[in-house]
Amino acid sequence: MASSIRVISKSTIQSAARNSDSPLKIELSPWDLEALLLDFLQVGFLYPNPKENKDTVIQNLKASLSSTLDFFPQLAGRLTVVEHDDDTSSVFINCNNSGALFIHAVAEGLTISDILLPVYLPPIVRSFFPLTEAKSYQGTHKPLLAVQITELVDGIFIGCSFNHTVSDGRSMFHFLTSWSQISRGVGMLSKPPTLERWFLDGTDRPIRIRFPKEKVNHSRLLLEERVFHFSKEKIAELKAKANAMVSSNYKISSLQALMAHLWRSIIRNQDMDPKEEVEFVMVIDFRPRMNPPLPLNYFGNALEDGMVTMKAGELLNQEGLGKAALEMNKAVASYTHEKIIRHMKSWLEDPKLLTVSDMFADVVDMGGSPTFNGYKIDFGWGKPVAIRSGPGDKSHGTIIVFAGPEEGDIYAEVHLPYKTLEAMAKDHEFMDAVTPAVGFFTAAAVKKMTTPVRSSL
Structure with missing residues (x-):
């Protein structure tokens, strides 16, 4: 499978309707500022060759991206840093229409x-994503959105990188869904984004932080990645099993049961x-936990990390599935409006920027969501026949979950040492819940998807 990436062109895509003479300025919330030292969010979609020829596809993607940026002007902007006399800085998004990066390869x-x-x-899939070495604070001079269209013999891969200060996973999929709709000819969006950030009443704005003046390096440990696919039926079995182990006062969700199952196998x-x-x-x-709730189309970061701690033996005993799922359930339920406000007040008193090593050292961490249905991203x-995330912000034990190709399915990308992943593949208790599938296709079906002649892309 030896191959190399050849870049055909790089271009800047601007919003067609925006006037950069008097740009909109968007202040960043504490949740946004926390992400300044993190990598870009990355997700990619693999498609069989479209019927249209190469030039038509590329030009349509460029034109529809430009039209989509009309609704999402922050992604065509840049970060602006204002330095203050007390050695602090404030940061905002300058929607100046500097443009998004578009790479054709x-x-x-x-x-x-x-x-x-x-x-x-x-490993070559990692090169399908642009700006893989960039940090979010570099959005002062790097695009806040970058897209790479990579041609294969019989398909294309669309890899996207979003500055994490500007967007979280829900916002990322909101944009991608909107782009795909406009690419299909939808003129107006049914769910335009809410651009204004939410702030606690009385917050001194702009918020001042200690902005990094020197390049922040994160030692990227690229381990093996494997995708495990779980069918709706197998997840239902895990959910029923976990609920049978806990009090009827609690209702374990499908995701909690599945993550408990995965966590147990990893440990x-x-x-x-x-x-x-x-x-x-x-x-x-x-978003839905605030009072009143933030709109689901709130575009920005609206995330908290919930942590569960157990003894390894407690996790792995006979009742461990139910116990782990219950602790996850309680952790999620604890994030009330009041707790979120307390966290924000605490952060405002002592602002700290997150790093990958701070967040995920020696833990199993889950990102993504089964509500992110990339299989509906139709340009x-x-x-798509498959979705993959990029190398950004991954460490030992990172799990990225997305909705599966069929309703109710979930697939998980697991990032671990080869030895651990091989052991999991021989773990009969774990693999009993895994459904052999690759995207929409079984491995046997994928083998038949060969295109002897490069007729379109």
């Missing part, structure tokens, strides 16, 4: 099967001391 000789059939993510296959404490971190979207030539 070719992966010579690479096919869809080369990406989907290997057990582990082929079981690392030969840990039963007395050792293990931690699981999950991202909690608190006019059908649904």
Whole structure:
């Protein structure tokens, strides 16, 4: 599968309708500012070749991206830093229409099967994502949105990178869904974004922080990645099993049961001391948890990290599935409006910027959400056959979840050492819940998806 990436062109895509002479300025909330040191959010979509020719597809994607930026002007802007006399800085989004980055590339000789059939993510897929080395605070001079269209022999991969200060996962998928709708010919969006950020009453604005003056380096430990697919039926079995282990006062969700199942296998296959404490971190979207709730189309960061801590032996005993799922359930339920406000007040008193090592050192952490349905991202030539996240902000034990190809399915990308992933593949208790599938296709079906002639893209 040896292949190389050849860049055909790079261009800047601006909003067609925005006037950069008097740009909109968007102040950043504490939740946005926390992400300044983090990598860009990244997600990509793999499609079979469209029927249209190459030039038509690329020009349509550029034109529809420009039209979509009319509704999302912050993604065509840049960060602006204002330095103050007390050695602090404030940051805002200057919607000056500097533009998004658009890259057109070719992966010579690479096919869809080369990406989907290997057990582990082929390393070349990481090169399908732009700005993989960028940090969010570099949005002062780097685009806040970058897109790379990579041609394969029989398909295309659309890799997208979003500055994490500007967007969280829900906002990212809101934009991508909007872009795909406009690409299909929808003139006006049914759910335009809410651009204004939410602030606690009485917050001194702009918020001042210690902005990094020097380049912040994060040692990127690129481990193996493997995708596990879980069908609606298998998830229902796990959910029923977990609920049978807990009091009827609690209702374990499908995601909580599945994450407990995954966590148990990861810990079981690392030969840990039963007395050792293990931690699981999950991202909690608190838009619906505020009082009143934030709109679901609130565009920005609205996340908190919920943590569960257990002894390894407690997690792995006979009732461990129910216990772990229950602790996750309680952690999520604890994030009330009042708790979120307390966290914000505490942060405002002592602002701290997150780093990957601070957040995820020696833990299993879950990002993404099964509400993010990338299989509905249709640019006019059908649904993707697979979704993959990029290398940004991944560490030992990172799990990224998305909705699966069929309703109720969930798939999880798991980032761990090869030895651990191999052990999980031999873990019969874990693998009993895994459904062999690659995107919409079984491995056997993917093998038949060969295109001998490069007829379109």
